[in-house]
Amino acid sequence: MKADVAKFVREKLGHQPKDLRLFELALTHASVGTDNYERLEFLGDRVLGHAIAQALYDRYPKEPEGYLSRRYNVLVARETCAEIGRELGIPSLVRLGKQARDDGANQSENVVGDVVEALIGALVIDGGTDAAVQFVGRIWGSHLAEQRKAPKHPKSALQELAAERECKPPVYEVVGRTGAHHHPKFTVRVSVPGLGEATAEGTSKQEAETEAAEALLKQLQ
Structure with missing residues (x-):
């Protein structure tokens, strides 16, 4: 498991981990126990929001707040996070309790999306905010580029x-x-x-x- 997580962090997140335990924690669901990804998710969610807001502000200098908000809401949505998580191969790495595993929770949009945010949180602690923001910019880049006009929910x-x-x-x-x-x-x-x-x-x-x-x-x- 540790070797798989270390390889994932290096190859998919583009980061050389100093404290691998943080990333193992980010991949651990609450069904395993009290040591899980929830606190890291809390942190990662806020950093993701900041990174996306900054990227949109810079990318669309003439758009009003309402249009930027439409773009933002889609990019930070659980569905988008889960899509990115599946692209990264997260479902196969999530640690789950037996019942959650039997229920297929590793395919849940909520779980996969939460893990993505938790991994961002782990990047903040292990590599600093800049490392996390750079990761978001790289991984969300294609989603930003696809938004030719501000989407409407x-x-x-x-x-x-x-x-x-x-x-x-x-x-x-x-x-x-x-x-x-x-x-x-x-x-x-x-x-x-x-x-x-x-x-x-x-x-x-x-x-x-x-x-x-x-x-x-x-x-x-």
Whole structure:
């Protein structure tokens, strides 16, 4: 395990670890015990936000705050973090308790996204803030480049569409929940009277609501 983690940190994070234990901790889920990634995730989340905000500020000098916020919200979203985590190969390295492992928690967007943030936190402590910010700039670079225009969150887009068509605002309702506490799956239905409804799943209520809004938008296009 230590050799695999050391190789991962060097090759995927581009960092020579001084304290490998930090990175092992960043890959350890709470189902293993009290020594887990949660504190590192707290730190990494804040550094990720700072790094992305700075990158957007520099990259789009003429854009107003509202457009920058749209870009920011997508780039720091759990879905984006999880996508990056899978690109890095994190699911195969996450340490889980038996039940969480049996439940497939290493594939959960919440878990993979949290680990990415925890690894950023580990980089801050082991290599300094600059090392963490450089990592974010390198790994998030393609996602920044793909944003040719400021994206609009599906829930915001659906609400604006409802207003344009003089309908009541969208209503979101959790219609199902399955899975273990650490690896839940929510089913959410969104409805707009006069426009239609759609149902979608996600590993959090927010994710399921976003997916449902996007599904309804596709119906209405």
